Amino acid sequence: MSCCNALRTYSRFLRPTQLMTVLNRSFGQPVAQTHPHILKQGEVTPFVTKEEYSQRRHNVFNLALKQFEGSKNVKDHIMIFPSAYKMFMTIPIPYPFRQNTDFSYLSGFQEADSVLVLHNSQKLPVSHRTLSPETGMTSVLFVPRKDTHAELWDGERSGPHGAVEITGVDGAYNSEDLGQFLQQYSEHHANYVIWYDIEGNVHPQLHRAGIEDFILQGRQKCVETTTRSVHRIRVIKSPAEVQLMQKSVDIASESLEEVMKFSYPGVNEAYLEAKMEFECVLRDAQMLAYPPVVAGGNRGNTIHYTRNNQIVPGGDMILMDAGCEYHGFTSDLTRTWPVSGRFSPVQRRLYEMVLRIQLKVISLCTPEFTLEQVYVYMLHLLGEELVSLGLMKKKDKSSNHAEEIRKFYPHHIGHYLGMDVHDTPTMSRHTKLKPGMIIAIEPGVYIPADRTSVPEQYRGIAIRIEDNLLITESQPIVLSDKCVKDPDHIEEMMAAAKS
Ligand SMILES: [Mn+2]
Incomplete structure (x- = not known):
């Protein structure tokens, strides 16, 4: 029985509220199926479509690249945008969560402890490459893994599959795979520019779990801040x-x-x-x-x-x-x-x-x-x-x-x-x-x-x-x-x- 058929059979025995729970299970944020009073089909967040999010990513990436137009020996660029993290009044009471603005602008993804990576690598293994043919840019999200226990307490997570479905990025992985991904990136490239807001919105945990090492290895040409490029588009x-x-x-x-x-x-x-x-x-x-x-x-x-x-x-x-x-x-x-x-x-x-x-x-x-x-x-x-x-x-x-x-x-x-x-x-x-x-x-x-x-x-x-x-x-x-x-x-x- 296909998943859809199973759901149809199953749904006959459910009250509408329970059915919503089933439909909602794989998403950590409103989507058109579960929240039709908020979103239309094709929108990632109200009024903003997948195409517009994709356009924003390309605009920011191209603007960053432009600054290195004259530099022949640097062709590879990688931009890293961490999300916000949960802050606590007292354990276990969180403050209301607000997503990091630049991360939100570029992905529409609303969960904490996530990272958006934009890169134009042609050298990574194919599994990590889904190049958009027109621009050569790839967008990848790292998001909290699905976790039955955590979701029971804090609500559903989208997981990598949900993240791709919601946002339209090229690929997604679990957050804990970020370090390994960056390690692999540095092994496959000699000269590259890292774009990362090192002095501003650093996510302390994710920074320590891979980003810091990636920067300190010193194989890259330089580290540039992301904020100016994003603000010039956002304004x-x-x-x-x-x-x-x-x-x-x-x-x-x-x-x-x-x-x-x-x-x-x-x-x-x-x-x-x-x-x-x-x-x-x-x-x-x-x-x-x-x-x-x-x-x-x-x-x-x-x-x-x-x-x-x-x-x-x-x-x-x-x-x-x-x-x-x-x-x-x-x-x-x-x-x-x-x-x-x-x-x-x-x-x-x-x-x-x-x-x-x-x-x-x-x-x-x-x-x-x-x-x-x-x-x-x-x-x-x-x-x-x-x-x-x-x-x-x-x-x-x-x-x-x-x-x-x-x-x-x-x-x-x-x-x-x-x-x-x-x-x-x-x-x-x-x-x-x-x-x-x-x-x-x-x-x-x-x-x-x-x-x-x-x-x-x-x-x-x-x-x-x-x-x-x-x-x-x-x-x-x-x-x-x-x-x-x-x-x-x-x-x-x-x-x-x-x-
Ligand atoms: Mn004012």
Whole structure:
């Protein structure tokens, strides 16, 4: 009896939930058969097909090769991308698992303790070679072996067969075979380049179990980091990635509005964090993208305030910086609003100032400029506004004007955004913006309670308005335009929620 027939016969005696267990047995992550509410046929992860994953691997490998185009005696390249490993709060309680971003981008494989290897060897034994004819590149995964006992406790694993079926890589083996594979590689090659992020995302166990020896043998020409090549590809988003980002930003935008409507004088910051997570997960996000900043009043002046454990009295504003992760893609929004639902005149004056600056700055996010130039322009605008409000002295020779402005705005105007919140960090902010990039833009103003150089009424206020933009040939698309930011609209929305 074939496996399929056996399953059909067997399935007649099973309840649907049990049948799912049987079908699910060989996969450590959602696939179209077991999770039709998440994936369509042909997709490795939502919206991203096997072909797109294969294209990503080829793009990264070819970019790496290009850097050695002039070098005749180095033809062989091997790229090694370890996955993340499980971390524990206390044995045996794991922290929520998040896959290593570059590994995830190139394979879509979601299990810990795995390694992706890309190489163009023509010299390995045939069993280790499945060369794609067009490029000569082979992709191989090393994944946790099937293990009945471990799977009983921690859930199914895909194993090598499942890994090939899910991801479409050329071949897969058990993780413990990696050392032997690398040993064999070094025996068959004399001059080669190892691409490996030796200083960054090292998986300590897998590093010791073969990778370290492979590097130390010294038969290779050099060791190059993988991150720059991957980031240069990752920074430009494909149509599928733009779709995923729009969904992630939509979820965060709608959820943040729900949090604003839910807030009231005397609310605990922790409740707003919980409300945000609840609303995001109800909209199919997997989790929040980072510990959110939920800061009442003066606490907003602590840029990375995440204690979120204070009561917000009526009269204070709340600065909330939060985003979610939707199938590996993150949103990153900030809104500032009065907890009572009405801005005081001083709060409104400062809020409208930040909003004016934000709208001007967004219009500059085009291929003509870099993030750094947008930042410098924003400081200039903020300086002018602060002088006209009487919060700063006019520019003169007695003080460092730029330094004075930065006291009101200590962070950068923005960053690239994608699978990581601060995405592709090896990409310089001096790079011209390009169509397909997605960025977060976050102007604001910060006036700590002890800033005695400004009139008292302005002290203890922190405002930031952060949106997520898709760069195009002309004006950027504000992906987060669903999330209210006009002060009149904020007041109307909150009044309507209370009535
Ligand atoms: Mn941000």
